[in-house]
Amino acid sequence: MRRYILKRVLSIAITLIGLSIVVFAVSRIAPGDPAKLAAGPDATEEMVQVIRKEFRLDKPLAVQYISYMRGLLKGNFGRSIRTRHQVWEDMKLFLPATFELVFVSITFSILFGILFGVLSAVYRDTWIDHSARFFSVTGVAIPMFWLGIMLQLLFAARFHLFPIGGRLDTMINSPISITRFFLVDGLITGNWGVFKNALSHIILPAFVLSFPALASITRINRAEMLEVLHKDFVLNEKAQGISERLIIAKYALKNALIPTLTMIGLRYGWMLGGTILVETVFDWPGIGYYAVASAVYSDFQPVMAVTIILGLNFMLVNLLVDMGYGFLDPRVRYE
Amino acid sequence: MKGKRCFQTILALVIILTFFVGTWVYGYEKRDGKKIIVYGERQPAPNIDPSQFYDWSTRMLQQSLYDALLKYVGNPPKIVPWLAKSYKKSKDGKTWTFQLVKNAKFHNGDPVTAQAVKWSFERTLTLNKGPAWMLVDFLDKAGIRVIDDYTIEFNLKSPYAAFEMALPWWYVMNPKVVMANEKDGDSGQEWMKDHSAGSGPFRQKRWEHGVLYELEAVENYWKGWGSPKHIDGFIYKIIRESASLRMGLEKGELDAVAGLNSDDFDAVVKNPNIYVTNDPGWTTFGLKMNTQKGFTKDINIRKAICYAFDYPSMIKIYNGNAILEDSPFPKGMKGYIPCPNVYRQDMKKAKEYLAKAGYPNGGFELEYVYVSGLEEERLIGLVLLDNLAQLGIKLNIVPLVWPNMVARASKVETSPDLTAVFTTPILNDPDVVAVQYHKMSWGKYYGSHFYQNEKIWDLIDKARYTPDWKAREKLYKEIQTTIMEDAPELFGMLYNRRWAFRKPVKGFVFSPVRLTSEIDIYPLYIED
Numbered sequence: 120m121r122r123y124i125l126k127r128v129l130s131i132a133i134t135l136i137g138l139s140i141v142v143f144a145v146s147r148i149a150p151g152d153p154a155k156l157a158a159g160p161d162a163t164e165e166m167v168q169v170i171r172k173e174f175r176l177d178k179p180l181a182v183q184y185i186s187y188m189r190g191l192l193k194g195n196f197g198r199s200i201r202t203r204h205q206v207w208e209d210m211k212l213f214l215p216a217t218f219e220l221v222f223v224s225i226t227f228s229i230l231f232g233i234l235f236g237v238l239s240a241v242y243r244d245t246w247i248d249h250s251a252r253f254f255s256v257t258g259v260a261i262p263m264f265w266l267g268i269m270l271q272l273l274f275a276a277r278f279h280l281f282p283i284g285g286r287l288d289t290m291i292n293s294p295i296s297i298t299r300f301f302l303v304d305g306l307i308t309g310n311w312g313v314f315k316n317a318l319s320h321i322i323l324p325a326f327v328l329s330f331p332a333l334a335s336i337t338r339i340n341r342a343e344m345l346e347v348l349h350k351d352f353v354l355n356e357k358a359q360g361i362s363e364r365l366i367i368a369k370y371a372l373k374n375a376l377i378p379t380l381t382m383i384g385l386r387y388g389w390m391l392g393g394t395i396l397v398e399t400v401f402d403w404p405g406i407g408y409y410a411v412a413s414a415v416y417s418d419f420q421p422v423m424a425v426t427i428i429l430g431l432n433f434m435l436v437n438l439l440v441d442m443g444y445g446f447l448d449p450r451v452r453y454e
Numbered sequence: 455m456k457g458k459r460c461f462q463t464i465l466a467l468v469i470i471l472t473f474f475v476g477t478w479v480y481g482y483e484k485r486d487g488k489k490i491i492v493y494g495e496r497q498p499a500p501n502i503d504p505s506q507f508y509d510w511s512t513r514m515l516q517q518s519l520y521d522a523l524l525k526y527v528g529n530p531p532k533i534v535p536w537l538a539k540s541y542k543k544s545k546d547g548k549t550w551t552f553q554l555v556k557n558a559k560f561h562n563g564d565p566v567t568a569q570a571v572k573w574s575f576e577r578t579l580t581l582n583k584g585p586a587w588m589l590v591d592f593l594d595k596a597g598i599r600v601i602d603d604y605t606i607e608f609n610l611k612s613p614y615a616a617f618e619m620a621l622p623w624w625y626v627m628n629p630k631v632v633m634a635n636e637k638d639g640d641s642g643q644e645w646m647k648d649h650s651a652g653s654g655p656f657r658q659k660r661w662e663h664g665v666l667y668e669l670e671a672v673e674n675y676w677k678g679w680g681s682p683k684h685i686d687g688f689i690y691k692i693i694r695e696s697a698s699l700r701m702g703l704e705k706g707e708l709d710a711v712a713g714l715n716s717d718d719f720d721a722v723v724k725n726p727n728i729y730v731t732n733d734p735g736w737t738t739f740g741l742k743m744n745t746q747k748g749f750t751k752d753i754n755i756r757k758a759i760c761y762a763f764d765y766p767s768m769i770k771i772y773n774g775n776a777i778l779e780d781s782p783f784p785k786g787m788k789g790y791i792p793c794p795n796v797y798r799q800d801m802k803k804a805k806e807y808l809a810k811a812g813y814p815n816g817g818f819e820l821e822y823v824y825v826s827g828l829e830e831e832r833l834i835g836l837v838l839l840d841n842l843a844q845l846g847i848k849l850n851i852v853p854l855v856w857p858n859m860v861a862r863a864s865k866v867e868t869s870p871d872l873t874a875v876f877t878t879p880i881l882n883d884p885d886v887v888a889v890q891y892h893k894m895s896w897g898k899y900y901g902s903h904f905y906q907n908e909k910i911w912d913l914i915d916k917a918r919y920t921p922d923w924k925a926r927e928k929l930y931k932e933i934q935t936t937i938m939e940d941a942p943e944l945f946g947m948l949y950n951r952r953w954a955f956r957k958p959v960k961g962f963v964f965s966p967v968r969l970t971s972e973i974d975i976y977p978l979y980i981e982d
Contacts (some may be wrong), residue, residue: 281812401698
């Protein structure tokens with residue numbers, strides 16, 4: 120097991136280096152002069168040169184890459200050419216917002232996706248099954264952007280049940296930063312006002328972000344449960360008089376979870392990528408919007424940082440998923 | 455039975471949750487009895503250092519945190535003395551002397567002196583970023599002289615008629631505060647990006663990047679307040695979608711918004727709690743034509759395009775909230791004249807010019823490039839496509855992201871046949887518009903026509919260095935009509951600038967020299 124993890128960590132490191140080279144190359148060979156854009160539309164050539172020199176854009180690409188990677192090893196993600204902010208400082212601001220949203224969304228998707236999948240399989244061809252199937256098809260088909268706006272119009276603008284966007288109300292100060300997850304910080308510091316307010320803000324965006332994943336998990340879990348429920352060992356357990364609830368919740372579900380776990384790993388990655396739409400609609404100050412705004416202005420340092428951090432995160436989650444297989448099925452061996 | 459129980463449980467959960475959430479209240483505009491306005495807009499202001507940045511959102515905050523020697527007020531924009539009590543220029547237009555007010559104070563209580571003004575100008579010139587381009591050709595550090603604590607003199611390298619027009623955007627910083635936060639000889643750049651050292655009517659309160667910026671009024675502001683009901687605070691909130699801005703305003707979470715699309719503005723104006731301002735702006739929209747490459751190199755083809763275009767359709771696209779351009783200069787700007795040789799749709803003339811160019815039946819293709827995401831630019835492209843099809847010309851509409859468009863526009867070889875461009879003059883001086891047709895603008899997005907007319911360049915130079923306004927006025931008249939005649943651009947329209955406010959918010963003063971959604975916060979007050 121230890122050897123397997125070591126091998127996977129090594130492969131993650133190699134993949135990250137490859138990823139950094141690709142992103143660096145793509146961001147630097149794209150049309151547009153970042154120094155010119157950063158200097159402003161009216162800047163003189165001398166002003167553009169000042170920026171070019173300050174950000175070492177006058178050096179050959181290979182030198183720039185090596186210098187960037189050297190900084191990265193020391194934990195320095197560089198500075199944004201667009202805003203002159205330290206990228207790491209921006210990451211500390213925007214990453215927790217995205218992770219909080221994704222974490223709530225994926226938890227919601229897993230809990231309800233598995234629940235709906237099981238119910239749908241157990242009550243096959245009843246109204247519960249039909250509803251769950253309708254729900255899951257809709258979830259995959261509806262564009263997140265549209266769903267977000269519709270929910271905003273209905274629940275925020277029409278019924279005033281939820282706020283329109285953001286992480287907190289305008290007049291509420293951010294909680295003392297401990298984890299930078301407002302829900303957690305609100306709880307830890309006993310600031311119930313912040314917790315309640317943060318919760319009300321996260322419900323709509325988290326629901327929208329979780330919808331496609333919830334649908335996929337429901338579908339795959341339903342299919343697996345149906346297959347497992349017809350296996351011999353389930354029949355055997357039934358013959359032994361074990362209660363149906365125990366058979367479903369413990370034995371059948373555990374066997375059906377392996378493909379679901381794979382789907383969760385994949386969906387997590389898609390969620391990270393999908394945050395941009397949700398963050399835009401709900402003015403969620405996360406990394407998605409930050410990355411796109413940076414990419415549009417050829418601001419390569421933040422783009423590099425976001426790609427590397429999200430890439431690393433995705434790889435680690437998938438490592439956890441792979442390790443989870445062993446937990447669910449003792450027959451899985453790691454070599 | 456089990457299914458039913460499960461359904462009931464879920465329903466109960468949903469009801470509890472809805473009740474729980476529904477009891478909360480959203481949208482405040484008061485804190486401890488103080489009246490605070492929440493302004494929603496799309497663009498953040500990540501760096502407020504006056505020597506580094508000056509885009510509209512940045513400038514709006516800078517204008518509130520800092521003061522300058524002079525300030526733009528009203529429509530048409532007038533220059534009024536601010537930190538300066540009075541000023542005069544020498545006959546040759548090279549020496550400018552400013553007397554400062556004696557009661558101006560920085561937020562920490564330090565007096566605003568001539569030394570601070572000199573230091574601030576020197577900092578911007580040395581860093582050579584942000585607004586430096588406005589004066590860097592005319593002013594160097596050696597030309598700034600402190601006469602006494604409250605008198606400063608600027609000796610320009612050459613006369614520059616628009617010098618005073620640039621000064622409202624050169625803010626005065628407190629050298630003591632900035633240098634106390636200097637790191638590794640950076641002149642305080644790192645610190646100043648999200649801190650301020652000014653003397654303006656507001657000071658920083660909350661600064662949450664990507665979310666909001668909160669300002670609080672300086673109660674004993676040295677210049678005083680125009681109204682006893684002035685606002686006590688201002689929150690600039692970043693909202694990225696027009697739909698969210700509209701919902702926020704109607705719901706009362708926002709008190710003022712800009713950046714709504716035309717339909718949303720027209721919708722909110724019907725709300726009895728909201729009013730919408732509607733003023734002709736100076737942001738010009740035109741289609742720059744590459745005058746040195748391809749079919750548009752031929753003046754006859756350019757004129758054919760100008761005569762083929764259905765101009766009033768642009769007004770329709772803006773739901774009637776725009777006026778047509780009849781000069782390269784925006785209407786209302788100093789020196790503007792309506793050109794007698796303006797183009798309007800005349801298909802007969804268009805065909806004549808096309809025949810003159812040797813293409814009586816068209817039969818060629820042109821490329822129209824616009825910034826992707828700007829719906830109005832796309833619609834204008836579709837109108838042109840339809841108009842040119844009648845001449846047998848095919849129009850290829852290409853959306854590009856801003857950096858790619860700027861990159862394409864930077865070289866003659868890559869500059870598109872037609873580029874849709876909005877430009878807002880940053881100063882109330884015709885030089886800032888005329889210079890777009892000078893060789894020195896080649897390579898910039900607004901110079902993508904690569905217009906070549908040495909006579910015009912000489913006139914622009916001459917007007918720029920002539921101190922006497924009457925003499926300049928004549929020159930600008932000739933510049934406008936000649937540029938119109940040469941048609942390096944299809945001169946389009948000036949769209950109205952609009953803001954929506956909730957009824958209690960008063961005091962808004964429009965000034966066309968302010969960029970995009972920029973407003974002056976200082977005169978705002980609340981009428982309950």
